[in-house]
Amino acid sequence: MLPYIVGYLDKISATPGETLKVHVSCTTAEQYEASLVRTICGDLNPKGPGFKEEQVSAVGDGTYPAREQVCNAGSCVLVLPQAAYRDIRSFTLQAHIWPTTPELGDQAVISLQDAHGGGVRLGVGKDGCMELVATDRQGQQLRLSSGVKLTERQWYFVALVFDADAGALCLYQEPYARTGAGEAPVAKKLETKEALDLPSEPMLVFAARMTGMEGERCFTDLHFNGKIEKTRFARGALSRLQMEVLRRETIAPEVAGTVLGFWDFSREISGERIIDLSKHAAHGKTVNLPTRAMTGANWTGEEVNWNAAPEQYGAIHFHDDDLHDAQWDVDFELILPENLKSGVYAVRLVAGDRSERIPIFVRPVQGSKRAPVAFLASTATYLAYANLNPVPFDIAELLSSRLIILHEANRLIDEHKEWGPSLYDIHSDGSGVAYSSRLRPILNFRPGYISSFGTHGSNLREYNADTHIFDWLEAQGVDYDVITDEDLHAEGYPLLSHYQTIVTGSHPEYFSPTMWEATKSYVDGGGRLMVLGGNGFYWRIAYHPALDGVMEVRRCGPAIRTWETQPGEEFHSFDGKRGGLWRAHGRPPQSIVGCGFISEGFDLSTHYRRTQASKNPRAAFIFDGIDEDVIGDFGLQGGGAAGVEIDHADPSLGTPTHALIVASSEHHTESYRLVNEEMSITVPTVTAPVEARIAADMVFFETSGGGAVFNVGSIAWAGSLSHNGYDNNVSRITANVLDRFTNPEPFVLE
Known part of the structure; x- marks a missing residue:
């Protein structure tokens, strides 16, 4: 791996006097020099006018200690702990999924867990089959596989049911519609002989497993590739008929008393919030911008505009390489001089024999005199x-x-x-x-x-x-x-x-x-x-x-x-x-x-x-x-x-x-x-x-x-x-x- 110094700013356009937050990761030296430069020509071609920049004095220029910062790529949905989830005994988790890389294995579809991965999850196992995994506080695990490999880009109904009274875990993997693959529905049961060691205040994660949290920043792994829709969480070990009722677009009266979470991804598609229609209003939030406005298992093909038929666009496509915000800590702040001329600038970082220049476009202050020409x-x-x-x-x-x-x-x-x-x-x-x-x-x-x-x-x-x-x-x-x-x-x-x-x-x-x-x-x-x-x-x-x-x-x-x-x-x-x-x-x-x-x-x-x-x-x-x-x-x-x-x-x-x-x-x-x-x-x-x-x-x-x-x-x-x-x-x-x-x-x- 090459050593480097890289970074990014919180802005791409700013006015004189504004403060820039600078996020840096450096593996090539123990410290680096930071300064503001005006960019005139950025081309290194020796046949051209030459690389040209001019240093500009700014508050924030100086030497800073170097450190490595990493990106936690991969998208998911996070539902924070809810009072209704405390001390659950029997429960049911279910969803529709459209896996795109089942052959990669080890992908979480729904995790009911604490911030360190303890709890239970439903996902894709190493063998490409649906699998449930229960992990206690000592790291001991129970696993149950469907034994039938998932077909990529095929819709499935999947569910995990825990019956505390019977001491049993059940796993369901059913093709949503019969295809040429010839798959039959699968239902497997595992006798646990004892209650699951669930977290007292668990959180839900869709399309990943949580490995830790620092403030509002979460760290995840086992990212799922593919679409998920109709995630449901219910108290009690539901029967297959009750689970079928729970798959509807709205909460049916016959199961309303059991519903802990009923998320509808077709609502507020343009935003980050994931709406829970249950009385608990346990709304989730997307992490790293998974792709929304995706066709669901019920898409008929008659309507191609999600605005006209949002109920057919209740799927989100998650990817293990999605990234919105690297969420690196701020290493230093740099204040643009009050008298800075509008133009093209960069925050220059120099560490040993390597350098980084992060562009910033400086526009005029509102109400100030403008030049006759603007470069867009x-x-x-x-x-x-x-x-x-x-x-x-x-x-x-x-x-x-x-x-x-x-x-x-x-x-x-x-x-x-x-x-x-x-x-x-x-x-x-x-x-x-x-x-x-x-x-x-x-x-x-x-x-x-x-x-x-x-x-x-x-x-x-x-x-x-x-x-x-x-x-x-x-x-x-x-x-x-x-x-x-x-x-x-x-x-x-x-x-x-x-x-x-x-x-x-x-x-x-x-x-x-x-x-x-x-x-x-x-x-x-x-x-x-x-x-x-x-x-x-x-x-x-x-x-x-x-x-x-x-x-x-x-x-x-x-x-x-x-x-x-x-x-x-x-x-x-x-x-x-x-x-x-x-x-x-x-x-x-x-x-x-x-x-x-x-x-x-x-x-x-x-x-x-x-x-x-x-x-x-x-x-x-x-x-x-x-x-x-x-x-x-x-x-x-x-x-x-x-x-x-x-x-x-x-x-x-x-x-x-x-x-x-x-x-x-x-x-x-x-x-x-x-x-x-x-x-x-x-x-x-x-x-x-x-x-x-x-x-x-x-x-x-x-x-x-x-x-x-x-x-x-x-x-x-x-x-x-x-x-x-x-x-x-x-x-x-x-x-x-x-x-x-x-x-x-x-x-x-x-």
Whole structure:
């Protein structure tokens, strides 16, 4: 295992004077130095402008002792001890389960226990069969297995019954519906000869076993992979008929007197609370954000929107690698100076020969004077790609058309899966990752990160590609503020209205409805928008309604995607809206920024060639001082300004009819593939019949409110800005557009 120093902050965006809580884990030295730095360029490529940062004095700078902190990944539901649970004798626990990795064994479905694991649990045994385990205070165990292996992705009714008077434990494992597996119901009994040594005040844990607690922080293991629904807890040893009655959606009168807990996962789906419908109101709480709005055993397929039939979405999908909050202790606090200029900063940690830089975006104080330009940091995109793992290599190498080289950060991501996956990864059970949080170490969201997945000659992706735009703004002496996607989602249009021009990063891919509508209102109302990237405004996302820094994606097609939502699970749990592409919601990127995603390729980038439309007088300001027709035949991302992920104009998808396509790329390699949503049928060779369509279009158009949009349609654009000491036609075009966009003279829509 590699030694490291890593950390995270409690915020991603802050104002001068605010305090940052810094969480650190370090295994490489006994102490580390902490300081605040201003990030100018985070790219280590020696062919670029160089890695640039400036130290800023701040309260909290200093030396701190190092320690290792660990993440307790894996999701569950915790129900704290209740008065009604004290001194139970006979009882019944039951649930529906849909196991996804029964072959892994040792997974707890329901645990009735103390904080140290003593008690009884119902779960999957080492042999892949349902098993009950009773553990006394001395650690002695009784075990009973069903003896029949569970079939993955098959619904089962499972139950544990203890009859204190008879001194017997019973285990039930029944397929919910008969399938081709030919499984028969199983009921097993174990004579205990004595009462179970249960905790006097037990707690319930669904999908894990508790191993300890520190304040509100719980430690768990034996995490269950799969769905659970209809968890029930009853006093007394219920008969099979009584258990069947307890499986209903509501509490039936004939069993009401026995019910200790009757949890309905279909209620309050957008939150963390798990509702108990019994008179005890023993509401639970999710830990590490298991996936909600999941189809249950009673899903008919007639309704695919959980809002319309919530009773069919009473399942939660738990994973052993879910992570919301790493819950590390705060190592120190750092106070941002009161006079700090809005910009991009980082908390720098140095331990021996290793370092860590945790980004923080500093926005202006409310009510303060604003710069004419705001850079909109694509924090939703950073969060979507957080800790993207380049493994498996075969897929990564196929997409990039080259061998993958793992750098230290890539190896750390692979070694520490407990730091949480990206929204492009799949969970350990093969299901897609729908939630991402920033309250954890995110190693590829760092100045100096070297990506293993990029174009030849480049390590630029997401955040570090965007630092080339920061660097260019600094080199040009532009007065600018920095705001983030989270800020935009929280404040909407009023945030953008402070600025004459908004500049996006290189990959503004993920947008919430609030962000999309705010940007559209800004553009329509006279704002000026410069999209300096590609694959923009593509996926519709949802932010958690109560938890900061948590976002959700449901990858339903057609789209280029690394996993696919299961039938009936296309709607976000956070906001109840369908996920997928904005295009599928009648809002293609072309309808707001002129062009949208058409292709991606990770080998080489190419150049643009000016079109006849570039000679239009309306576009004269864009090409002022530029005589050549070829634009951007140079750059740090694959050798050109047009590449990686590229967008094209299409009037049928909403590109304004008056928009000017002033340049288009040409001569992309065969590795550039047409996006799925552009194909209604596959053909033997994708690129040959549609080669003319695979191009990055540079688009300009005016809006009725006196504003305008300029879109370069390429992720690689940012990597060409610094070429030849910023003296090049990519830099010149960007400067020309920014100069005109910050000129208050209204654009005229003819």
